[in-house]
Amino acid sequence: MNLQGMDIDVAVIGAGPAGMAAAIKAREKGAENVLIIERDTRLGGLLHQCIHNGFGLLYFGENLTGPEYSHRFTEKLLDTGARALLETMVLRISGEKEITAVNRRDGLFTIKPKSIVLAMGCRERSRGNINLHGTRPAGVLTAGTAQRLVNIEGFLPGKKIVILGTGDIGMIMARRLTLEGAEVKAAVEILPYAGGLIRNEVQCLHDFKIPVFLQHTVTKIYGEKRVRAVDIAALDANNNPIPETKRTIECDTLLLSVGLIPENELSTAAGIKLDPVTGGAVVNEARQTNVEGIFAGGNVLHVHDLVDNVSWESEIAGEYAARFAGGKKPPAGQITLKAGRNIRYVLPQIISGKNNVDLYLRVREPQKKVIIKMGGIQVGKTIPGVKPSSMIKLDLSAEDQQKFKRNEIVIDCLTKGD
Amino acid sequence: MQENIKIICIGCPLGCEITLTIGQKGKVEDMWGNSCKEGKAYALEEYQNPARILTSTVRTKNCSRPLLPVKTTKPVLKTELMQCISALARIRVSPPIKIGEVVLDNFLETGVDVIATDNL
Ligand SMILES: Cc1cc2nc3c(=O)[nH]c(=O)nc-3n(C[C@H](O)[C@H](O)[C@H](O)COP(=O)(O)OP(=O)(O)OC[C@H]3O[C@@H](n4cnc5c(N)ncnc54)[C@H](O)[C@@H]3O)c2cc1C
Numbered sequence A: 001m002n003l004q005g006m007d008i009d010v011a012v013i014g015a016g017p018a019g020m021a022a023a024i025k026a027r028e029k030g031a032e033n034v035l036i037i038e039r040d041t042r043l044g045g046l047l048h049q050c051i052h053n054g055f056g057l058l059y060f061g062e063n064l065t066g067p068e069y070s071h072r073f074t075e076k077l078l079d080t081g082a083r084a085l086l087e088t089m090v091l092r093i094s095g096e097k098e099i100t101a102v103n104r105r106d107g108l109f110t111i112k113p114k115s116i117v118l119a120m121g122c123r124e125r126s127r128g129n130i131n132l133h134g135t136r137p138a139g140v141l142t143a144g145t146a147q148r149l150v151n152i153e154g155f156l157p158g159k160k161i162v163i164l165g166t167g168d169i170g171m172i173m174a175r176r177l178t179l180e181g182a183e184v185k186a187a188v189e190i191l192p193y194a195g196g197l198i199r200n201e202v203q204c205l206h207d208f209k210i211p212v213f214l215q216h217t218v219t220k221i222y223g224e225k226r227v228r229a230v231d232i233a234a235l236d237a238n239n240n241p242i243p244e245t246k247r248t249i250e251c252d253t254l255l256l257s258v259g260l261i262p263e264n265e266l267s268t269a270a271g272i273k274l275d276p277v278t279g280g281a282v283v284n285e286a287r288q289t290n291v292e293g294i295f296a297g298g299n300v301l302h303v304h305d306l307v308d309n310v311s312w313e314s315e316i317a318g319e320y321a322a323r324f325a326g327g328k329k330p331p332a333g334q335i336t337l338k339a340g341r342n343i344r345y346v347l348p349q350i351i352s353g354k355n356n357v358d359l360y361l362r363v364r365e366p367q368k369k370v371i372i373k374m375g376g377i378q379v380g381k382t383i384p385g386v387k388p389s390s391m392i393k394l395d396l397s398a399e400d401q402q403k404f405k406r407n408e409i410v411i412d413c414l415t416k417g418d
Numbered sequence B: 001m002q003e004n005i006k007i008i009c010i011g012c013p014l015g016c017e018i019t020l021t022i023g024q025k026g027k028v029e030d031m032w033g034n035s036c037k038e039g040k041a042y043a044l045e046e047y048q049n050p051a052r053i054l055t056s057t058v059r060t061k062n063c064s065r066p067l068l069p070v071k072t073t074k075p076v077l078k079t080e081l082m083q084c085i086s087a088l089a090r091i092r093v094s095p096p097i098k099i100g101e102v103v104l105d106n107f108l109e110t111g112v113d114v115i116a117t118d119n120l
């Protein structure tokens, strides 16, 4: 295809679950020319390396693996007639919605779609993002890198493994590496509870009797060429290591599973305002950023717990991007939502007050028997328990929003009866 | 002789710790700690029949991709997971393979098949 000067309604950047869902929805909502741009050789994003199951329980009501979940969307995407441009890297997006990209066939080119959906996903925090003392030998890698090595490329990164962080990817890799014959000697977590989903804690750590050290951290790495051992220690109330509790664990690999960061270099350059808490764009209920006609969905917006939510959210972005391309602007936002008691963030950050919206919330700390209040008014039913690792999805009706008396609404997570 | 065992429910983020009192012949005589009836059903199943869907990979030949992702069609008893992994380690598959195609049938005579979870 001749790309330069091509007439495009909606361009989607990234073909993970977010990008695919957005592109499909954009086509369904009437956008004629939908182009999805992906730097990898295949559609599907990170789902290819997530060979375990647990995907699609909500979206399809079925327990699928990552590749199966991806497959459902790739088939549908091709059916809708959206066009995919693989092995193409987007280098820049301007505030005027001009996309500069490069690939081997077309070289460097620019396109100017009517609207854009950002779906670049997230990346993992690495050693540079956290503070680790000691030498810098080989054998320190992120859990996601290990996942790619084991599940796609087919080799084991090490034999004796310590995992720092109990995020979902870390726990899933603990199981995977154990099944592949490695010995996972410890899963070390700074918090007093495991970081990921309960299901992963039980089925990945407990099932395989992996020693878990809560309120501990890795304080030192030993080894010249290759990791030889690490020190771990318990943490006091101020999160400082307690020297007397130090122990040395022999290992050849340290996996880091210490969090994900939305991939937003392109967004910042386009003048998109980011939320310091989520690391993603500030959006309204249409998932539109502060730059008109640029929308976002999936992990580029905030790190999700379940891919099902990634798909749903990105469908919203895709739908409004299609409407925008057809000349219809999304409802203007008037009400700003603010995180209050035990709320880490809320998404979208801005709502119009006129439509039913699904809010996604994350709490700071685990809490039992909770009710959510917005501007002092209870929304939804009592929730038995909440955890930082699980997102809360809240249906907010237009009716509820009529009761709001201000343009700034604080959301609180309260214990029932307090 | 009675024995207490603990099971963590995975039904929701609350993660209730459920205690089961097991009497003679492994009979469940008492249960507490669950906050709802889903938890009760889960704990009974998890005690009587702890099984998991196994997901893994098998090696390929004549293919640029070294691995094909696979899963079992039904849950495999936790005690048989390692045997299943060893059986998979002995297999080599070559393209073309369609998603859903059986790569290992009736593993250990259990009626469980292993199928491809991607096209190759
Ligand atoms: C290592 C890792 C493992 C994970 N494992 C799980 C898991 O087991 N279960 C789970 O539910 N969630 C997991 N997640 C979260 C997972 O990212 C989401 O569930 C889901 O994949 C997010 O979808 P997405 O489309 O937003 O992002 P992604 O799947 O990451 O897709 C983003 C796509 O954008 C492309 N892209 C980025 N920048 C550019 C550019 N400049 N030009 C062109 N293309 C670009 C990327 O190549 C990629 O294909 C994992 C995340 C990571 C980082």
Ligand code: SF4
Pocket (backbone or CB within 6 Å): A384, B009, B010, B011, B012, B013, B014, B015, B016, B033, B034, B035, B036, B037, B038, B039, B040
């Ligand atoms: S018993 Fe009920 S409330 Fe407790 S974790 Fe299970 S599903 Fe949740």
